[in-house]
Amino acid sequence: MSKLKKYTLQFVKRKLSNGTVYPNVLQETNGSNNSVLSFIEALDKHDCESFIYDLDRCIDGHTNVDEGFFSDSVEHMDILYEYPYVNIDDVLIIPMLDMKELLEEWLEFIK
Structure with missing residues (x-):
């Protein structure tokens, strides 16, 4: 199953x-906390690549390489690395591998 689905x-x-x-x-309304993932649309190519780079380092090292993802495009949010998860504004905790795949799909989409 694709991560989008x-x-x-x-x-x-x-x-x-x-x-x-x-x-x-867009996020289907289903009562979940997944709508917080709509922040992805604020990420440009550089932001996506930086986020993916950080996630790769966390996943490969089995640890947090930094406190989280910081960018002007998402300065209103707290996106924290809590290996093996990403904590998005204390609303959604998503596996790093899932987040990475979503970002890779977004990067491909915006090309």
Whole structure:
């Protein structure tokens, strides 16, 4: 099962009235805390690559390599590394491997 399906997310491209197309994350309403994952849409290529790099280092080293992911695009959130999980704003705790796969799918989508 894809991670998008597991977390009931969809990646879509929306067109604004001025013709600009931008990627968006939609979450099916199912009463879960997965909607917090919509922060992914704020991540650009560089942010995704940095986040994936950190996750790879945590996963490979079986430890936290840093306190968490920090970026201006998500400065309003606490995204903490708690090996083998990522704690997103104390709302959702997701396995690092799942987070990495979601980020890789997003990175591919925004290319």
